[in-house]
Amino acid sequence: MKDIKTHPIGGNAGRNRTHNRRVVLDYVRANEPTGRAEIAKSCGLSFQAVSNIIEALETEGLLVAVGHKTGVRGQPAAQYKFNPESAFAIGVELRPNALICATLNLKGDCIYRERLSLEDSSPDKAIPQVCDMVDRAIAHCKRSRAQLLGVGVVMPGPFGAADMADMNAAILPDWENIDIKAVFEAALECPIIAENDATAAAISERVAGVARSMDTFCFLYFGAGLGLGVITNGHAQNGAYGNFGEIGHIVTQVGGTKCSCGNEGCLETYVSRLSVQKFMANRGIDIADADSLTKLLEQNNPALIEWIDIAATHLSQAIGILENIFDPETIVFGGAMPDSVTDALISRLQLPRGSVANRKNRKINRVMRGSSGHYTAAIGGASMIIHQITTPSMALYS
Amino acid sequence: MKDIKTHPIGGNAGRNRTHNRRVVLDYVRANEPTGRAEIAKSCGLSFQAVSNIIEALETEGLLVAVGHKTGVRGQPAAQYKFNPESAFAIGVELRPNALICATLNLKGDCIYRERLSLEDSSPDKAIPQVCDMVDRAIAHCKRSRAQLLGVGVVMPGPFGAADMADMNAAILPDWENIDIKAVFEAALECPIIAENDATAAAISERVAGVARSMDTFCFLYFGAGLGLGVITNGHAQNGAYGNFGEIGHIVTQVGGTKCSCGNEGCLETYVSRLSVQKFMANRGIDIADADSLTKLLEQNNPALIEWIDIAATHLSQAIGILENIFDPETIVFGGAMPDSVTDALISRLQLPRGSVANRKNRKINRVMRGSSGHYTAAIGGASMIIHQITTPSMALYS
DNA sequence: TACTTAATTCAAATAACTTGAATAAACATT
DNA sequence: AATGTTTATTCAAGTTATTTGAATTAAGTA
Numbered sequence: 001m002k003d004i005k006t007h008p009i010g011g012n013a014g015r016n017r018t019h020n021r022r023v024v025l026d027y028v029r030a031n032e033p034t035g036r037a038e039i040a041k042s043c044g045l046s047f048q049a050v051s052n053i054i055e056a057l058e059t060e061g062l063l064v065a066v067g068h069k070t071g072v073r074g075q076p077a078a079q080y081k082f083n084p085e086s087a088f089a090i091g092v093e094l095r096p097n098a099l100i101c102a103t104l105n106l107k108g109d110c111i112y113r114e115r116l117s118l119e120d121s122s123p124d125k126a127i128p129q130v131c132d133m134v135d136r137a138i139a140h141c142k143r144s145r146a147q148l149l150g151v152g153v154v155m156p157g158p159f160g161a162a163d164m165a166d167m168n169a170a171i172l173p174d175w176e177n178i179d180i181k182a183v184f185e186a187a188l189e190c191p192i193i194a195e196n197d198a199t200a201a202a203i204s205e206r207v208a209g210v211a212r213s214m215d216t217f218c219f220l221y222f223g224a225g226l227g228l229g230v231i232t233n234g235h236a237q238n239g240a241y242g243n244f245g246e247i248g249h250i251v252t253q254v255g256g257t258k259c260s261c262g263n264e265g266c267l268e269t270y271v272s273r274l275s276v277q278k279f280m281a282n283r284g285i286d287i288a289d290a291d292s293l294t295k296l297l298e299q300n301n302p303a304l305i306e307w308i309d310i311a312a313t314h315l316s317q318a319i320g321i322l323e324n325i326f327d328p329e330t331i332v333f334g335g336a337m338p339d340s341v342t343d344a345l346i347s348r349l350q351l352p353r354g355s356v357a358n359r360k361n362r363k364i365n366r367v368m369r370g371s372s373g374h375y376t377a378a379i380g381g382a383s384m385i386i387h388q389i390t391t392p393s394m395a396l397y398s
Numbered sequence: 399m400k401d402i403k404t405h406p407i408g409g410n411a412g413r414n415r416t417h418n419r420r421v422v423l424d425y426v427r428a429n430e431p432t433g434r435a436e437i438a439k440s441c442g443l444s445f446q447a448v449s450n451i452i453e454a455l456e457t458e459g460l461l462v463a464v465g466h467k468t469g470v471r472g473q474p475a476a477q478y479k480f481n482p483e484s485a486f487a488i489g490v491e492l493r494p495n496a497l498i499c500a501t502l503n504l505k506g507d508c509i510y511r512e513r514l515s516l517e518d519s520s521p522d523k524a525i526p527q528v529c530d531m532v533d534r535a536i537a538h539c540k541r542s543r544a545q546l547l548g549v550g551v552v553m554p555g556p557f558g559a560a561d562m563a564d565m566n567a568a569i570l571p572d573w574e575n576i577d578i579k580a581v582f583e584a585a586l587e588c589p590i591i592a593e594n595d596a597t598a599a600a601i602s603e604r605v606a607g608v609a610r611s612m613d614t615f616c617f618l619y620f621g622a623g624l625g626l627g628v629i630t631n632g633h634a635q636n637g638a639y640g641n642f643g644e645i646g647h648i649v650t651q652v653g654g655t656k657c658s659c660g661n662e663g664c665l666e667t668y669v670s671r672l673s674v675q676k677f678m679a680n681r682g683i684d685i686a687d688a689d690s691l692t693k694l695l696e697q698n699n700p701a702l703i704e705w706i707d708i709a710a711t712h713l714s715q716a717i718g719i720l721e722n723i724f725d726p727e728t729i730v731f732g733g734a735m736p737d738s739v740t741d742a743l744i745s746r747l748q749l750p751r752g753s754v755a756n757r758k759n760r761k762i763n764r765v766m767r768g769s770s771g772h773y774t775a776a777i778g779g780a781s782m783i784i785h786q787i788t789t790p791s792m793a794l795y796s
Numbered sequence: 797t798a799c800t801t802a803a804t805t806c807a808a809a810t811a812a813c814t815t816g817a818a819t820a821a822a823c824a825t826t
Numbered sequence: 827a828a829t830g831t832t833t834a835t836t837c838a839a840g841t842t843a844t845t846t847g848a849a850t851t852a853a854g855t856a
Contacts, residue, residue, distance in 0.1 A: 007425060008632070008790040009442030010418040011409060012844050013811040020408040020812090027405060037834055044407035046814050051835080068822095074833025075821045158754050216638035228723060232637075234406070237630060239725025240614035243754040246722040251715055251750065253652070261752025263718070317649055320661070321719060324644040325626060327637025352649065354659025356556050356641040392406040410813050411842040418843085435803055444845055449804080466853095472802025473852045797856100804851070814841070824831070 017053075018393075020045065024053050025062070025390040026234075028080060030213055033066050035077030054080060061086035062106065082107050087147050090137050091381025092130050093154045093197065096121050096171060099129055102378035103137045108208025108386060112140050113375055122174040127187050134188060149389060150191030152381030153184055156223060157196035158243040171224065193384045197335070198227030198245050199236050200380025201370065205332050206231055207383040207390075209371040217328045219370065220247070220318070222335035222342070223377075226268040230326060234391055248272065250321070252314045270314040273336050279307045290374060294338040308341070312348035319367060320352035327356050334370030335377070342369050415451075416791075418443065422451050423460070423788040424632075426478060428611055431464050433475030452478060459484035460504065480505050488535050489550045489779025490528055491595065494519050494569060497527055500776035501535045506606025506784060510538050511773055520572040525585050532586060547787060548589030550779030551582055554621060555594035556641040569622065591782045595733070596625030596643050597634050598778025599768065603730050604629055605781040605788075607769040615726045617768065618645070618716070619775075620733035620740070624666040628724060632789055646670065648719070650712045668712040671734050677705045688772060692736040706739070710746035717765060718750035725754050732768030733775070740767050 011019070023043050028034055031042075040050040057063040064083040068076035084107035093100040095118075103112040114133060118126065130153075138145060156171045180194040195203075202219035205211040211219075215234045221227040228245035230237045237244045248268030249261050256265025269275055277287045280296075283303040287293055296304045322331055333342050346367055351358070357366050372379045409417070421441050426432055429440075438448040455461040462481040466474035482505035491498040493516075501510040512531060516524065528551075536543060554569045578592040593601075600617035603609040609617075613632045619625040626643035628635045635642045646666030647659050654663025667673055675685045678694075681701040685691055694702045720729055731740050744765055749756070755764050770777045 007440050008421050010421045010447065010844095011414040012443070012447070013813085013842095014844095016409040016411075016414050016844095017812065023406050023408045035834080042405050045410070047835080048815085048837095049408065049410070049813050052812080068834095070822075072833080073823045073831070075819095075835065077834060214638075232630075232635060237724075239630075239754075240612075240727045241725055241754070243725040244723070246725070246754050249722045249752045249754075250719045254650075254715070259752060263750055263752035266752060317652070321648045324647045325642070325723070326635075327639055327641040327644070329638045352661050354647045354657060354661035354664060356637075356639070356644050356647075408813090411844085412813095414812095415843065433803080445804080446846085447844055450843080466803095468853075470802080471800070471854050473804065473850095475803060800855075801853085802851100803853100804849105806847105806849080808846085808848105810843105810845070812842090812844100815839085816837105817839105818835100818837080820833100820835070822831105822833085824829100826827100826829080 020049065021053055021057070022390060022392045024050060024057070026392060028063065028082060029390050032081035033069075033079035034081075035069060035079050037077055084109060087149050088141065088143055089149045089152065089382040089385035090134055091152045091154060091200070091378040091383065091385075092133065093200075093378040093381060094121065094126060094130075094172065094175075095156070099126065099133060100375060100378040101133045101137055102375050102382050103141055104208070104379065104382040104386060106386065108204075108383060110372075110375070110379055112137050113378070121172060123178055123183065127183065130184070131187055145190075148190055150193065150385040151184065151188055152200065152384040153180055153192060153194045154197050154200045154377045154381040155180070155194070156225075157198075157227065158246050159196075159241075191385070193381075193388065195236070195381070195384060196227060196229075196242075196245065197221055197223055197377040197380070198229040199238070200229070200384055201227075201334055201372070201376040202229030202231050202332070202380070203236055203387045204372050204376060204380035204383035205334070205370050206234075207386050210332060210368055211330070214329045216326070218322045218326055218331045220315075220322075220331060220333050220335075221376070222272060222333070222337045224273055224336075226272050227335075228322070230328070232326070247318065250318070252317045267314055267318055271311040271318075275311070276304075276307055279310075280304065290336065290338045293341055297338075297340050297344060308344050308348055312345050313350070315345060316350045316352060319349065320355050323352075323355040323357035323366070330364050331367045332370045333367065334372065336374050339369065339373065418447065419451055419455070420788060420790045422448060422455070424790055426461065426480060427788050430479035431467075431477035432479075433467060433477050435475055482507060485545045485547050486539065486541055487547045487550065487780040487783035488532055489552060489598070489776040489781065489783075490531065491552045491598075491776040491779060492519065492524060492528075492570065492573075493554070497524065497531060498773065498776040499531045499535055500773050500780050501539055502606070502777065502780040502784060504784065506602075506781060508770075508773070508777055510535050511776070519570060521576060521581065525581065528582070529585055543588075546588055548591065548783040549582065549586055550598065550782040551578055551590060551592045552595050552598045552775045552779040553578070553592070554623070555596075555625065556644050557594075557639075589783070591779075591786065593634070593779070593782060594625060594627075594640075594643065595619055595621055595775040595778070597627040597636070598782055599625075599732055599770070599774040600627030600629050600730070600778070601634055601785045602770050602774060602778035602781040603732070603768050604632075605784050608730060608766055609728070612727045614724070616720045616724055616729045618713075618720075618729060618731050618733075620670060620731070620735045621775075622671055622734075624670050625733075626720070628726075630724070645716065648716070650715045665712055665716055669709040669716075673709070674702075674705050677708075678702065688734065688736045691739055695736075695738050695742060706742050706746055710743050711748070713743060714748045714750060717747065718753055721750075721753040721755035721764070728762050729765045730768045731765065732770065734772050737767065737771065 036050050040047045063080045066079050084105040087106045091102045099116045101114045181192045184192040198221035201221045211217050216232050219229040226248035228247035249266045251265045252267045253265035257269040259266035259269050280287050434448050438445045461478045464477050482503040485504050489500045497514045499512045579590045582590040596619035599619045609615050614630050617627040624646035626645035647664045649663045650665045651663035655667040657664035657667050678685050
């Protein structure tokens with residue numbers, strides 16, 4: 001996904017303006033409703049600069065005035081907030097057997113979703129389907145294409161698996177060596193961001209989920225395997241070669257279950273959709289879909305409880321690793337698991353004592369469930385687009 | 399070390415200039431000697447903008463012209479490189495029983511070092527000693543205080559241990575709740591950056607060590623415990639509360655050795671200075687200092703070899719974790735261990751197969767030894783100062 | 797020797813932010 | 827109820843650092 005070495009580039013008036021627009025939008029996002037003077041103070045800009053930017057954003061429709069702040073001295077400050085209907089973004093999740101699409105308004109509310117089964121996920125077949133899907137989403141939401149901020153394309157990682165000595169084949173082998181961003185830019189004629197599912201999911205929680213006001217947190221994504229997305233200082237981590245977050249293949253039990261990657265005792269052999277399916281199949285129970293898991297949990301199925309306990313043990317170890325490495329504000333769980341199973345996993349965790357996260361006076365939990373359900377990845381795709389226009393590229397902290 | 403929530407701030411002409419200076423300096427650092435036109439092309443700036451900045455940098459003495467590039471068509475391009483003698487930075491490492499000081503010129507060469515044993519490391523006693531040490535360094539290097547870019551203060555983490563439920567007391571308890579940056583700014587009247595040892599060490603490898611041309615890599619720091627510093631896209635990771643990188647307390651053996659943090663089987667109970675001291679003491683061998691380790695290794699001492707094998711096993715697991723999480727360009731080992739012991743550890747690693755780093759066509763090793771020896775932390779302190787003036791705050795790529 | 801290529805210089809032009817003075821409107825005080 | 831204080835807002839320059847464009851310089855190439 002990333003390969004050519006780039007270099008940080010300089011700023012000029014135009015790029016500075018772009019940055020400042022994002023700084024302002026990010027502040028409004030996190031603090032709405034808010035006024036120009038407050039933004040100016042918080043963002044280190046003059047009132048006039050903010051005023052000009054707000055005026056432009058209001059003209060474009062991204063922000064709307066919502067009355068005046070009273071109750072304090074001084075001239076009442078005009079308050080602004082996001083205009084959720086002014087623009088929208090689309091996320092597309094590409095899986096081996098399905099296409100999933102989510103449309104979000106500017107506030108991050110999901111206003112349309114669609115799932116399409118796919119027999120053949122090769123680029124030739126899938127790309128036209130994605131185009132049709134995007135057209136349907138725009139039509140269904142009764143928006144104009146001009147309001148479309150962009151499309152986020154989400155695929156499971158890792159990328160470049162073909163070059164890895166022992167890693168299994170890629171989950172979508174036909175897509176190896178394809179410049180996803182370029183291909184979809186050509187097909188959809190709009191801005192494209194491509195990412196893996198876990199990172200997209202993390203961004204979705206920051207744009208409109210439980211991590212809305214957090215700048216540094218981890219997201220554990222339960223998919224076919226197990227993925228990790230990390231946001232630090234408001235920016236998603238990518239790794240040197242675009243393969244950040246392959247946490248499924250860290251070893252939590254030396255000499256444990258043989259994994260397809262060549263290791264033994266990989267975390268995702270204990271915690272993932274494939275893991276629970278295999279575990280239950282060995283006990284003669286077929287897990288066809290998420291609903292069947294939900295039902296088994298409602299019935300307190302002993303085999304499932306057993307799996308949850310094993311999974312929770314390994315997850316607890318992973319949490320210790322993440323907390324001590326990243327020192328995050330929290331760790332969010334999400335992805336393909338039903339909410340009830342995720343909650344059961346969380347309740348059975350045995351969080352390690354020896355962790356920098358084990359503080360007195362914590363205000364938020366060390367672990368929490370994400371808010372976007374099992375459309376997370378597609379919603380994350382659309383969230384990445386919204387995230388980009390509200391995320392400053394400068395990282396100047398006084 | 400970090401607590402109050404800040405907000406990204408907007409840019410203006412002045413901040414833009416600061417950023418562009420750093421972009422130019424960073425490019426020269428990594429590509430010297432180089433010319434104005436080349437910088438302009440690579441940094442996305444106009445020739446004129448670069449020309450003005452280079453002129454200023456040359457006037458200030460930070461850059462020097464070094465002839466012209468010939469052999470290609472067109473007017474010969476004037477080449478510039480760093481002027482190592484134009485400015486300098488000082489790093490101070492604060493340990494419970496010692497103060498260590500390193501002075502670097504602008505290129506990152508160490509031009510002075512000093513070690514001072516300390517009976518009392520409390521702020522009242524240590525701060526005056528630090529001031530004297532800085533004065534001695536300036537005098538010894540025959541520089542003027544005006545050329546001092548700043549002082550980097552390095553301490554072992556984690557910070558805020560007093561608030562942690564089960565973590566041991568801080569290594570320097572008297573320094574808890576002290577605003578280190580503010581205290582030393584007042585005492586030394588120059589810019590101060592405070593960091594933990596592992597992060598400082600990572601930065602030192604990027605400024606003038608084996609990671610000079612890398613933007614994303616990990617550094618494992620062998621100290622009393624075990625620390626982790628990570629650079630991603632040229633920026634050091636800090637965590638939400640300044641405690642990024644406490645990798646010593648991740649569990650690599652469930653139910654293993656009891657650790658002072660409350661966990662069992664923490665990595666640093668197997669890999670650290672304290673670990674090897676304890677292991678050898680149990681076999682009746684006293685490890686007084688680094689030299690005694692070196693000698694034992696030369697003699698192929700069986701107990702030490704045994705420790706190295708155990709340590710290498712646990713380290714290999716940690717490397718799998720780091721590679722699969724961060725997808726770094728490489729992992730650097732450094733810190734308090736003698737070079738020969740570090741090399742022995744590296745040679746006995748069993749790098750995991752199932753890792754995104756296990757690629758064909760790798761050009762650099764998955765693990766390498768750092769270049770700055772056991773003054774790493776102090777050198778890292780000074781490196782942070784140099785790093786700051788050559789590291790763009792904007793992260794505009796493409 | 798003439799041509800091509802690329803770096804450099806000089807002189808405007810431009811974009812975006814900052815500054816400062818004047819005005820508006822609410823709450824607080826007497 | 828009148829006056830004063832505080833804060834937001836507007837308007838009109840002023841400032842900074844960048845970009846643009848034309849002219850110049852100097853090396854390699856045909």
